[in-house]
Amino acid sequence: MNKMSKKFPGKMNKISKNNFITYLLVLVLYIVIQVLLATGNVSSLMEGLLVPLCIYVMLAVSLNLTVGILGELSLGHAGFMCVGAFSGAFFSKCINGAMPDALRFIIALLIGALMAGIFGILIGIPVLRLKGDYLAIVTLAFGEIIKNLVNVMYIGRDGNGFHFSMKDFLSLNMEADGEVIVNGAQGITGTPHDANFTIGVVLIFLSLVIVLNLIHSRAGRAIMSIRDNRIAAESIGINITKYKLMAFSISAAIAGVAGVLYAHNLSTLTALPKNFGYNMSIMILVFVVLGGIGNIRGSIISAIVLTLLPELLRGLSDYRMLIYAIVLIVMMLFNWSPKANEWKEQVKEKYFSRRVSKGKGVK
Amino acid sequence: MKKFMSIAMTSAMVMSLFAGCGNTAANGTADTTETATGTDTAAESTDASEETAASGGVFKIGGIGPTTGGAAVYGMAVQNAAQLAVDEINAAGGINGYQIEFKFEDDENDPEKSVNAYNTLKDWDMQMLMGTVTSGCCVAVVEKTSSDNMFQLTPSGSSVEAIQYDNAFRVCFSDPNQGMASAKYIGENGIGTKVAVIYDSSDIYSSGIYQKFVAEAANQPFEIVSAEAFTADSKTDFSVQLQKAKDSGADLVFLPIYYTEASLILSQAATMNYAPIFFGCDGLDGILDVENFDTSLAEGVMLLTPFAADAQDELTQKFVTSYKEKFGDTPNQFAADAYDAIYAIKAAAEKAGVTPDMDVSAICEAMKSSMTQITLDGLTGVGMTWDASGEPNKEPKAVKIENGAYIAM
Secondary structure (H helix, E strand, O other): OHHHHHHOOOOOOHHHHHHHHHHHHHHHHHHHHHHHHHOOOOOHHHHHHHHHHHHHHHHHHHHHHHHHHOOOOOOOHHHHHHHHHHHHHHHHHHHOOOOOHHHHHHHHHHHHHHHHHHHHHHHHHHHOOOOHHHHHHHHHHHHHHHHHHHHOOEEEEEOOEEEEEOOOHHHHOOOOOOEEEEEHHHOEEOOOOOOOHHHHHHHHHHHHHHHHHHHOOHHHHHHHHHHHOHHHHHHOOOOHHHHHHHHHHHHHHHHHHHHHHHHOOOOEEOOOHHHHOHHHHHHHHHHHHHHOOOOHHHHHHHHHHHHHHHHHHHHHHHHHHHHHHHHHHHHHHHHHOHHHHHHHHHHHHHHHHHHHHHHHHHO | OHHHHHHHHHHHHHHHHHHHHHHHHHHHHHHHHHHHHHHHHHHHHHHHHHHHHHOOOOEEEEEEEOOOOOOHHHHHHHHHHHHHHHHHHHHOOOEOOEOEEEEEEEOOOOHHHHHHHHHHHHHOOOOEEEEOOOHHHHHHHHHHHHHHOOEEEEOOOOOHHHHOOOOEEEOOOOHHHHHHHHHHHHHHOOOOOEEEEEEEOOOHHHHHHHHHHHHHHOOOOOEEEEEEEEOOOOOOOOHHHHHHHHHOOOOEEEEOOOHHHHHHHHHHHHHOOOOOEEEEOHHHOOHHHOOOOOHHHHOOOEEEEOOOOOOOOHHHHHHHHHHHHHHOOOOOHHHHHHHHHHHHHHHHHHHHOOOOOOOHHHHHHHHHHHHOOOOEEEOOEEEEEEOOOOOEEOOOEEEEEEOOEEEEO
């Protein structure tokens, strides 16, 4: 707080204040959880959920960049996560033991980001020529292609170097000492367990810094102008392809980092419809939509709430997923239906009328 | 736009969730009253266990498996059969005089959810784990049990890595074992000379068996003439795979897959007038119960399985009757594995003389060594023993379907 107020003597401008609240939210959550962990007040379930929470928050934030800021509906976000997860895990599995763990993990994160970013550009070039529904369907197809490709990939290593096959394990023709690294549908097993909550939060911070600064930069305004009126943006000389690709590939790269974190949290990595299929892509989109399209802070909160919900409902056993769906509908209606908004306004006026009128006075 | 999207997305989510529930519903509502009886007995057993709690506590055994989603059939079977075994043991006086409490958590066949389920059970003070049901989840969970040093016995996690640590054991055969045993059986008994394989490349179980089968086939007197894969996304039409097998002149088709797809393959082969010998593994068990499936098509199908619901021995008969009575369903091989798993835990715990007041790690150490000393006559094998690697030693049985029933060969 001190630092910030020194930087902005007097009133902070609205944007940096807004961003500051977002950073503060993550920081406070982190400190609260760390305190609870230190005092032993966290159940094993919650402790196990911390890293997945970080992963989903990053995915929601990064998808919000595509959906909210760039204004394009992407249904293939899990595909980028998949690319990041497999490239990161592949690197870790190859190098494991040959360099210090911390260094290896950092490089794995960078590789995951890079690979997902490259895929983002490759997919973006043809895909971003499309608009709206067409783009959504092509990204959906892309996600499925990635998942299926990973499922038929066999990569092994022996004394002679790497062997690659798309058929089966035997056509790798490895020598007896060979080790299979990517085993088709069985994926990569035995990835080192490097992810922890602190690393997850650091990565959330990094993605927030990147995304929020991008949004409020010159490039970000260009991207939003494309979203709001493409023809007008083009007429004032904004390079549409460049800015679209920029947003799309940054969003993909952050998803890739989330994927690397995912791969280093579980010792088994398989590309199932459940974790890297369109179900997951839609799940991430639900985080974004519930939290508010273009609202980064909302994405963080809704990702946390919706990830915790099914686990907190475990007590209901068989009715768990049914209740989860109903709660989701109710939350969606409460947050976004016009009637609910009217009602919220009324309640606000009734109970906080003094503050509201004061606020108006300042304006 | 926003409003449209939120509605579209919510309905998509809800639909997929309902689709997930559909399976469970089909399974669970088969007999709601039965389930109610199930809970009654469970409640009774908890009552009973509360009584003994005063005199020294209960064993808390946890189970993990999918009870919602696509693999729900397996999770439900394991949950039901394990509960059945626990109730029987409790009625007969428990383990070392202590009652057992059993709690089963859903993992949706997702490794991430499986770890969550494990942590939930840990919060419940679980002392031993009977799970997980599916291989992929088991690989993720075994990592956690190994670092917590908790005893784990999986009924049906068959991949190699599922029990890679010394605290983990399994009841079923490993995938490579099944592939090897199938290849040997076909070779030694001269069942076929030209073999075609149809397998699910997106499934760990199926591709695991396939890989070992092909490796072992090199040492056997038959030849693999075609190997065609399908994936979870395309498992309704098998005419291409069957046509290739037919064109290559295969006289035996090896199906290391689950029975739902196998029943489709059999029907489609019949319409093509293609009648080779079909040979499968334990996943084919249950094919006679598939709805709307003409069981005469399955005549002559051979499979390697440790369990057949209509075997005539007393133990199987008793298990099948009480399972049917309670859950209104014929138990499959997963159920049998889970039933054996609970009895194996009982035998090992009695051998080691563990008591509920020991901590998790001490129980694990004691169970680890006693597990290798017990011999269990269970549903899935007579005289089963385990070695320190966690693999069971039991003979695979080959059965043939004749006149709508499994006949031992």
